[in-house]
Amino acid sequence: MTLSATNSKLDFHRHGSTTKIVSFCDLVSSVGLVTTEPDEHSQLLDHTRSSEQVSTAHRERRSWVHVLANTFRVIWTTGGSNPLNVLLVFVPFGIVAGAFAVNPATVFLLNFLAMIPLASILSFATEELSAKLGNTLGGLVNASFGNAVEMIVSIIALKNNEIQLVQASMLGSILSNLLLVLGCCFLAGGIKHHEQFFNATVASTMSSLLAVASASLIIPATIYDTLTLKPLDLQDTLLTISRGTAVVLLILYIIYLIFQLKTHSNLLDEENHLEADDQENAHILSPGAAGMLIIIITVTVAICAHYLVKVINPFVEIAHISKTFTGLILIPIIGNAAEHTTAVVVAWKNKMGLAIAVAMGSCLQIALFVTPGLVVLGWTMDRPLSLHFGMFETVAFAVSVFVVVLLIQDGKSNYLEGVLCLALYGIIALAFAILPDHPAGVGGGKVLDNAAA
Template sequence: MPQPGGENGRTEATESTSLLPLASNASHGPDIWGQNDEHRYTKWPKHVAHITWLTVSSNYVNVLLVFVPLGIIAGLLHWNPTLVFVLNFFAIVPLAALLSFATEELSAKVGQTIGGLMNATFGNAVELIVSIVALLNGEIRIVQASMLGSILSNILLVLGCCFIAGGWRGGEQRFNSVVANAMASLMSIATVSLIIPATLYAALSSGETKVQDDNIALLSRGTAIIMLILYLLYLFFQLKTHSSLFDAEAQAEDEASETHILSPISAGVVLVVVTLMVAVCAEFLVDSIDAIVETAHISKTFIGLILLPIVGNAAEHVTACIVAYKQKMDLAIGVAIGSSLQIALFVTPFLVILGWIIGQPMTLHFQGFETVIFFLSVTVVNYLIQDGKSNWLEGAMCLGTYIIIALAFYVYPDTAGDIGSMLKQFFTSA
C-alpha cells in the first residue's frame, strides 16, 4: 500500500528523518530488546558508529585525529623527544575541538545556568589539563607562561582575526560596548592581580628571601580566592541579573547550534574519553619540553606562552573568526575576551590554589617583563573596544602587537633577570 506524505506514495525524507531504521517499519517485527537477534547485535553498534562519525566529522580540524595514536605510541616507546613533542602537539588540536563540541552539545541540553558553568569549566579544558600536568611536574614557568599566553592569544590574536574577518568587506562592525567594557574592566582587575605581587617582590628586601617568598605566596593565595569569587559574580551577572545584555550573544549561540547530535549521556562519554586522551598527550608533551629546549634552543617561556596556547585555542580561534565573518560580533567578542576572562579569573587562580594544596610554589608573581607585556596588551585592547565599533585596521593592529610580543619572547631567555630585581635597588635606596 502506498505510504502517505510523498509524491507517488513515497515518504519524503527530511533533515529530521532518522538514519536508523525505526522499529515500527522494520521487516522483522517490533523493536523490542531481546526479541530479535539482528536488532540485538546490530542496532546499538550501528548507532554508536553513526554518532561517532557525526562527532568526528563535526569539524575539519578533526582530520588531525590520526596524530593521537601516533603521539601516544611515540611517548610510550620513547621515540625522539622532538618527534614526541610534534606528534602530541598536533594531537591536542583536534582533541580540543572535540572537547569544545561535546561541551556545547551538553550545555545546550542542561539549561543556561548550568551550561554557563560547564562552558567555564570545559571551555579551557586543554590549557587546564596541560597546566595541571606541568604543575605536578614542578614546571612553574611553563604553567605561568601558558596562562599568560592563553590570555594574550585570545585578546590579541583571536580578537584581531575577528576584527579582520568581520571588517574584510568594508565598513564598521558594531557590538555591545557595555558587555565588552565589563569584560575589559575585569581584565584590568586581572592585570592588577599580577602587578601587585610583582611590585611587592620588588619592594621587599633582598636579604629576606624566605620571608619574601612566604609573603608573596600569602598574597597570591588570598588574591586567587578573591578572583574566583569575582568570576562567580561575573557568571551571576551574565546569567541572572543582567542576562538581557547578553541576549544577542545567546541568540547567536542558539542559531549556531540549532541542531544537536549528541544526547547528554553521549556528550558526557565523549567529554570523559577525550579528557583522558588530552591528559595522556599532555603528559608526553610536557615531558618532552626539556629536550626541546636543549636541542632546538627555544626557551620554555616561548613554548608555554606562544606554542601551547595556539594548540589549546585552535578550535576557538576558528569558531570566533567564522561568527565574526557572519557579522555576529557580539558572539565573537564573547568568545575571544570571555575565554581570556576564564583563564585570568578562573583557571589561573584555581592553579594557584591547587599548587597550595599539593605543595608546589605556584604564585601570581610572574616575571616583571611578562607582567609589563600583559598590562600593555590589556591597555591596547581596552582602547580598541571602548567605542563599541571595530574595523579590519584595528584587527591588523592587534595582530601586529601579538607578533611583536611573540618575537620578543622568542629572543627572551629563561635565564633573563627579573625587572623586579632591578627595581629593588630603587626601593631599598629610597
Template structure:
C-alpha cells in the same frame, strides 16, 4: 540518543558546525557505512535508518557507528586525529623528544576541538544556567589539563607562561583575526559595548592582580624577611578573591543581568541539529579528557629536551606555542562567526575565554599548587607583567566604542607578533629588574 529531526532548512544554511559529509538518506558517501542511513529494501520496512531500527541488536551498534561518524566529521581539524595514537606510541616508547613534542602538539589540536564539541552538545541539553556553567568549566579544559600536568611536575614557569600566553592569544591574536575577518566584508562592525566593557574591566582587575605580586617581589628583594613566603601568602589570598569575582560574574551574566547577554546567546542559538545526547556527550567528554591528559603528559616531558636541542626558551614554548594548541578550535569558531558579522558572539569568545583564564584557571592553579605542595604564585616576571598590562590597555581602547574594523584587527595582530618576537629572544635566565631600576631612579645623585 538518535539525532534530532531539527535539520537545516536548505543546502546553503551551513555554518561552522555543519558536518563535512552530507548525510543524505538516498545517496551516502560513507561506502560500506552507507547502510547507517537505511535504504529501501535493506531494512525491510520503509526507509528508516538502521540506527533507528526497531531491533535493539541492530539499532545499538548502528547508532554507535552513526554518532561516532557524526562526531568525527563535525570539524575539519579532526583530520589531525591520526596524530593521537602516533603521539601516544612515540611517547610510550620514549623515542626522539622532538618528534614526541611535535606529534603530541598536533594531536592535542583535534582533541581540543572534540572537547569543545562535546561540551557544547552537553550544555545545550542542560538549559542556559547549567549550560553556561558547563562552558565556563570546560571552555579552557585543554589549557587546564596541560597546566595541571606541568604543575605536578614542578614546571612553574611553563604554567605561568601558558596562562599568560592563553590570555594574550585570545585578546590580541583571536580578537585581531575576528576584526579583520569581519572588516574585509564590511566597512564597520558593531557589538555590545556594555558586555565588552564589563569583560575588559574584569581583565583590568586581573592585570592588577598580577602587577601587585610582581611589584611586591621586587620591593622585598633586599628585605630580611622571607620574600617567597610573603609572595605565596599574597598570591593565595589574591587567588581566592579572584575566584569569588569570577563566581559573581557568572551570577551577573546568567542571573541578575542576563538580559545584557541575551543578544549574544540568541546569536549562538541557531537552529542546529544536536548530534549527541547527554550520555554520549558525557562519554565523549571523559574519553577525550583522558586522551588530552596522556598527550599532555608526553608533551610536557619532552619540553626540556626541546629547550636543549632547539635553544628555545620555556617561556616562549609556554607563552606562544602551547596556547595555539589549546585554543585552535576556539580560534576558528570565533573567526567564522565574525565573518558572518556576529561580533557579539566573536568578542564574547575571545575576551570571555581570556577572562576565564585570568579569573578562574590561573587562581585555581594557585590553589591547587597550595594543596599539592607546589609553590605556584601570581609572581610573573616583570617583563611579562608589563606586556600583559599593556595588552589589556590596548584592547580596552579598541573595544570601548563598540565598533571595529580591519585596521583595529591589524593593530591587535601586529601587537601580538611584536610580543611573540620579544619572547623568542627573551633569555630563560632573565629576571625582573623593575625593583632595581626604581631604586636607581630614587637614589640621590
C-alpha cells in the same frame, strides 16, 4: 479417559495456559506412560516456541544495529564538527611515540598535533552537553570545561614542578585570545564588512574584569621590585599575597557567573540568540553520549599532555627555543585553535558580538578561574606557584588589556583594529623569542633561585 481428553480438560481449567500442559505432557512421555505421536496441538506449541525464539533473535539483532548506528552517528558528527579534526590521525602515533620514548622532538610534535583536534572535540562535546542542560547549568558546564585542555596541561606541569611552563602557558593563553584571536576576528570581519557593531556594554564589562586580573599581576611584581627582604622572606610574602589574591579572584569569578547567567542574563540575549541561529543544526548528541565523549577525550588529552610535558626540557634544547616561548606561544595553540576557527567564522558572518564573547570569555575563564585555581592547587600540592610574573610579562599583559579596552569601548570594529591587535601580538612574540629563560622561571627571578640555593 484418553490423553487428548485429559489435555483438553486441563486446558479448559487453566483458561488457555499452555505452558503447564506442555510440561505435563513432557513429564508423562518421559516416564514412558504414553508413546503417542505429537498431535496437532503439540505441533502448534512447538511452532509458537520457534517463532518466539526467532523474534527474540531478531530483536537482539535490531538492538545491535541500533547501537552501531548511533555509534557511527556520534563518530561522524563529532569528526565533522571542525576541520581541525583531520589531525586525529596523530593521536595514536603520539601515544605510541611517548610510550616507547622515541626522539623528544618527535614525541612533542606528535602529541602537540594530536591535542589540537582533541581540544576541538572536547569543546564540541561540552557545547552539546550544555545545550541539553539549560542556560544556568549549561553555563556552569561551559565555565568548567571551557578551558579544560589548558587546565589539564597545567596540572600535569604543576605536578612535575614545571612552574615556569605553567605561568607561561597561562599568560600565553590570555594573550593569544586577547590579541591573536580577537585581532583575526576584527581583520576577517573587516575585510568583508566595512564596519561591524557589537554590544559595547558586554564588551566593557569583560574588559573591566580583565583590568582587575591585570592588577592581580601588577601588585606582586611591584612588591618584588620595591621590598628589600631576604630571598626566602620575599618568596613567602609573594606566595601569601598570590594565594590570597587567587581566592579573591575565584570569588570574583563566581559573582561574575551569577551576573552573567542569572541577574543580568538579558545583556547576553543578543549573543545567545546569534549563537542559537548559528548552530541551529547542532546539538544532536544525547546527554549520555556527550558526557561519555567528554570522559574519553579528557583521558586521552591527559595521556598526550603527560608525554608532551615529559619531553619539554629536552625538546627546548633540541629546538633551541626558550621554555617561556614554548609555554607562551606554542602551548596556547593547542587549546585555542578550535576557538580561533569558530570566532573567525562567526566574525566573517557579521556576528562580531558572538566572536568577542568567545575570545574574551575564554580570557576571563583563564584569568579569573584557571590561573587562580592552579595557584590554590599548587598551595595544596606544596608547589611554589604564584601570581608573580616578571616585569616584562606583567607589562605585556597590562598593555594588551589597555589596547583592547580602547579598541572595543565604542562598540564597533574594523580591519585596522584587527591589524593593531595582531601587530602587538607579533611584537610580544618576537620579544619572547629573543628573551632567554630566566634561571628560575617567568617570575621567579632571584627569589626562587636563591631559595633553591
